[in-house]
Amino acid sequence: MNIILSWLNDFAPFGGATDDNIERVAAGLNSLGLAVESVQHVGAPVPGVVTARVLRTERHPDAERVHRVFLDAGDGTERHVWCGAFNMSPGDVVPLATLGTVMPDGRDIQKRKILGIASEGMLCSATELAISEDHSGILILPGDTPLGLPIMEALGVEPDAVFELDLTRNRPDCWGHMGVARDLAAWFGLPFTVPGRPLGPLGPKHSAPVTIVDADRCGRFLSVVMSGIAVAESAPWMQRRLSLAGMRPISNVVDVSNYVMLEVNQPNHAYDLSTLGGGSFRIRRAAPDEALVTLDGVERTFVPRDLLICDGNDVPIGVAGIMGGRDSEISVSTTTVALEVAWFEPEGIGQSVPHLGLRSEASARFERGVDPYVIDLAVQRFAELLAETCPNLVVHEGAVDARAVSLPDEQRTTRVRTSRVNALLALSLADSDIAALLEPIGFVSECTEPGILMVRLPSWRPDATGEIDVIEEIARLYGYDRIPKTVRKSPEGGGLTPAQKRRRRVREVLLGLGVSEAMPDVFLSPGDMERAGMQGAVVSVANPLVAEQSVLRGSLIPGLLKSIAYNESHRASSVSLFEVGHRYLPGADVLPFEAEQLCIALAGREAPAAVQVWEEIRAALGWVTTSIVASAGPGVPGLHPTRHALVAIDDGRIVGALGEIDPGVLEAFGVTERVAVLDVDLGQLLALDPEPVQFRAFSRYPSSDVDLAFVIEEAVPAEHVAEAIRVGASAVLVRLDLFDVYRGSGVPGGSRSLAYRLRLQAPDRTLTDTDVAAVRVRCIDAVGKLGGTLR
């Protein structure tokens, strides 16, 4: 929303467009929550730019893009400039920036030579003078303009400022200058007055009757007939304000309509009465597939939730609150109009806009909420402003003010407790302080008993409904900056939960092991999960940005494989990545299944690397109740069928898997290296709460080492052999290491040799040779039961 300083000054004396004052006003707007996105200074004097008459122009044979212009700046000497625009003729008066001028954009006008001929200045466009966006050519002034005059004086342009506001949804009233001025006047403590005068004597009775068919959607519809109109250009001052506000001037009737909207925030529409069928209006919902060509020339097809303005013959002539129809537009021959000034229910407009794909200045206002009681002021301003260019304008008696049930109450009040205000804002305001802060913005209050105010909620503030809304207004007008700053301390103190601390530790361990953290997209393409070897249902996004991002990941593996493939394609092989993130799967609960996973992918590494990383994490986190279990079942989807194992918690829960990615999956993702992988449900692991390790007295007696190598079938996991040894050796086994695995000559195919070193030690005595021999035999027996033989 563009707000113009001079326009605000119509309501209260905010001061001129000096740099200091513009800054002061902008700061006031920001403090009020009317965020200033940008400030544009316009029409400020540009010393050195004067009016000059074009004497003649001349082409130079070697200059294609510029020509020579000879000028008289009123001092009798002929000046020469080079100019790149060609829109002037001898006799025209143009702005000449003389040497030494500093232009609004900071450019310094120096004597410059082209083809050895000096240019004694520069001719200016309106943009270069910062008076409008028009940069189509050099600005041409009327031929009778005196020469040598400062340019702004010649143009009659006063310095001004345009504030571009980024308005929040709760301030529909500030879509008009009046609303902004009301707030700002309150902020600066200035008197606020609404310009204009009441309607003069009315002409003979002439009505355009109104029938509101759908009363829930249109709360008020006022039609008033005006005649004596002569369509022409509007006054220059109005054209200028409209341009600065970002609207194109069209004709006096359209411009006045727009001007009233930008001033009092009331959209309105003038229909040529001579083409209004039946001379009356009907407001009703659209019939299915009903259509209308709107002002922008596009044919719109409606559904029954769209609201239409129809003529007396029930023919649609406009989309209510959004845009008029092309065929009822006023034309150069229009002399009599029926002016529509209405209030439409916001939610209905808000639903039609996206479905029609049609947004307009009017719809933006109606869907946020317009003041239903500003209509009379709007009519008054329309007539007053149009009369400036239509001196014969007659406003006819017989205006029709149709009202319906959806019209909000004009008188709404809420109860505000002074104690509540002071408690929430940490202030100590008296009842009268509060009343004084609120009164200038129309929240008029009455103190019904000490500490209680009955506050009127203005009709232009549909957002304000209860006590808390009024408290916000008090805070705003008191000034957020003036409210003290205090700090409250939690009685419990801050900190991470044990699980949150453990999550950080997992990351630290991985970083220490040389694994870097990645954050691949949580969205996958349809089919990505299948390419990763994982069949089954997925969670889909109902309204994805693109089809490639329409599925939520059921596993972190596809994302990491994509990252590895990407890096490989950029000559970075053997990357080690991990991710901590959520995966999602369909579920029968209120929400889909969601779990936090840890996934590690080590490119260029084989399965044992994953085991090693897991053992490091397990040891660092004290997850002693977890183990790696050889997979007995059909395998883990996506993992190498003969190179994987499961990660289990000792209570039997399987929390993930490790190993290598299936070569077929690697191929599908375009990865050429082997990839070791660990994929575990981090949530379940973080929930493990390891008992503190208890001190055990260590033996003071000598230990004995025994080496045992077994030949055993490949199908028997080494972990089972180790377990058999542990059971066989019993309590005297203090350490067990698998120090060699051998396959080859001397060992039958389908088997391998596993060599273990046992350290034996008793807590209370030195073990004898007989003791050690007995342990050896028990271990050999135990492994023998698994089919292992001593090598």
Place this chain on the structure above:
Amino acid sequence: MIEDISAARDVALAAVAGAQTVDLLDQFVAEHLGKRGPLASLKARLGALPTVDEKKAMGQALNEATSAVSAAADAHRAVLAAVERRAQLAGERMDLTEFRRPPARGHAHLVTEAWERLEDVFIGLGFKVAEGPEIETDWYNFEALNMPPSHPARSMWDTLFVEHGAPGSTVLRTHTSPVQARVMTTQEPPIYVVAPGRVFRNETADATHMPVFHQIEGLVVDRGISFADLAGTIEAFTRAFFGSGFTSRLRPSFFPFTEPSAEFDIRRPDGSWLELGGCGMVHPNVLAACGIDPEEWGGFAFGFGIDRMAKEYHGVDDLREMYSNDVRFIEQF
């Protein structure tokens, strides 16, 4: 006999002095002072001496000779050992600059790094860390936050919906604010929590926007909470996180779930401003929806983006780089 002792001593001293290595020296010492050495055999002759005085005198002379040889050997050994250690050290020279290799340590994601730094500052200010699901019900994401169905303010977020349950009932959370509602519906006040997390918007990625990004949300619910507590907490955070030269200000704004609402800006020491996030007093409707009596308890909430903090901190010019997972990016930090 005294001549014999002198002679043996001189021979031994000469041998010791001539030793070139510690090993040879020890060998000579053993030869001359050992059980079968010349001085030992002279000692054996003491018994044959006629008088006690002679025995005493010769014994003393023998002891002196032995001591002199030992002392000379020790002194020479020290010299030889020093020479040998010097030779050893010279031979062991290493140029350690040859051994510099790129560190094997992995690299944390910039967002995680910023996330943890923020958590740590709020932990210092007395906050705990709360978490919630990324897929949310409409109720937690909107309705509990004072946005009933078809509330116009819902359009402030471009929502991504998930196909689950009734159409429109399940969303990818558009902000971390639903964690507020989850905490308030499951915990008794007083509540002092921050909730960092991943959020989702139906937006095309560009240099400053990502459809998936991260926010941190703060919530305090306690008795007698005022707007001054909100402003003071934002100020305390500003100083703790950015440094003591930074200050904050609040500007009126609008969010459906807070009132009064504000934007908060950070003023850098050079006087420039950084627009950081939104905040406000928890709306009474939100407290009530979560089963907390707004007359008894009050609260404030605030939130802002984590990704932008990481971006500014490390001078990354395009947010998309942070999500490229390109090791040329990752390994820089």
